[in-house]
Amino acid sequence: MTDAFSRTVSLIGVPTDVGAGARGASMGPEALRVAGLAEVLQAQGLRVHDRGNLAGPSNPWQPPENGYRHFEAVKAWNEALHGAVFDELQQARLPVVLGGDHCLGLGSISAVARHCRASGKKLRVLWLDAHADFNTAELTPSGNIHGMPVALLCGLGPAALTGIGGTTPAVRPDQIRQIGIRSVDPGEKRLVHEHGLEVFDMRYIDEMGMRHTMEQALLGVDDNTHLHVSFDVDFLDPEVAPGVGTTVRGGPTDREAQLCMEMIADTGRLASLDVMELNPALDVRNRTAEVAVDLIESLFGKSTLMRKTAPRA
Known part of the structure; x- marks a missing residue:
């Protein structure tokens, strides 16, 4: 986090579960917010503006x-989020989207x-994420759009959703790296x-x-790269983070997740972030929110050790 762009963070709440x-x-x-997200970001030397919650x-x-x-509710929420995220980026701020379910990745990433x-x-x-989120209407067993945002971003679906960003597809598959996947429909x-x-x-x-995984996932990231992290809390093992609606056993441990976040922070290229699928109704005393905030703190520069250079292999 070295440039002026990344020193101001805007929190954008998106309080919906229409895709889940x-x-x-x-x-x-x-x-x-209750888990202290704004405060930990400020402790990392960032200016934090909480934009409140979008309406939908x-x-x-x-x-x-x-x-x-x-469909229509998902479209409305994602259009509103698209506008909010784009406005913050245009003002050289780093948007942090507080979800909400992961259908919102469509609006933020577009x-x-x-x-x-x-x-x-x-x-x-x-x-x-624990899930690839690459379903389509023809494939989905549920119709829940939080299982489709990556496919929609890649242009697979109706124009009302794939065209939110003005260009279809919004992204190419070669711009995406998926990490932690362990539940994919046939x-x-x-x-x-x-x-x-x-x-x-x-x-x-x-x-x-995890070290080699992140080295490969970050390969090619340079000073001209906008690095976006879309963090579904079910990425984590449910023993670490029980407060999600789609838990899948066998995910990264807390320490593996910390390493993942620290290596992203080491690039200095993080420029936007989603935090999705946190479900307090299924949590235990806000534990999952606290774990998520701790990981986000690492993503923005908190490290376990004070050292001048990375260890050599």
């Missing part, structure tokens, strides 16, 4: 239509991609392979370690 299959992620923004339609809690649940096109920056998206898996997404799943992390 369980209620409760709409309370995520306040849980992160309530969750109608209806069954899917034509393969999508709550705004980041639009900003990169306008500014001539390269885009790298790190998608930290049809979704075929689609991931067809489109060439680079996925570092939990077997890869088990075999190669």
Whole structure:
């Protein structure tokens, strides 16, 4: 975090769970605030502006239509978020999106991609998640759009969602690195392979370690790269973070997640962040929010050890 761009952080709350299959992620923004997110960022020397919460339609809690649940509500929330994130980037601020369910990655990342096109920056998206979120209406078993944002960003779906950022596709698969994946539907898996997404799943992390994983995921990131992190809290093992609606056993430990965040921070290129799927209704005394805030603190520069240079291999 070395340039003027990254010294001012804007918190954008998006209190909705319209894309999810369980209620409760709409309370995520306040849980992160209660856990002291603004204060830990200020302790890292950042100026923090809390923009409050965006407004949007309530969750109608209806069954899917034509393969999508709550299509119009998802569209409205993501359009509002796209505008908010793009405005902050245009003012040289680092937007931190407080979700909300992960369908919101569509609005935030389409705004980041639009900003990169306008500014001539390269885009790298790190998608930290238990799920690939590469479903389509034809493949999804549920119709929940929080399982589709990566596919939508890559142009797979109706223009009303894929075109939110003004360009379809908003991103190319080669701009995305997925980390921590361990739950993928069979049809979704075929689609991931067809489109060439680079996925570092939990077997890869088990075999190669988190350090090597992050070295590969960050390969090619340079001074002209806008690095966006989309952090779904279910990336973590549920023993570490129980407060999510879609827990999947066998995720990164707290220490592995800390290393992941510290290595991202070491690049100095972090320029936007999503924090998604925190569900206080399923949490234990706000523990998951506190874990998430601790990891975000590492993402913005807190390290375990004070050292001048990275250790040599």
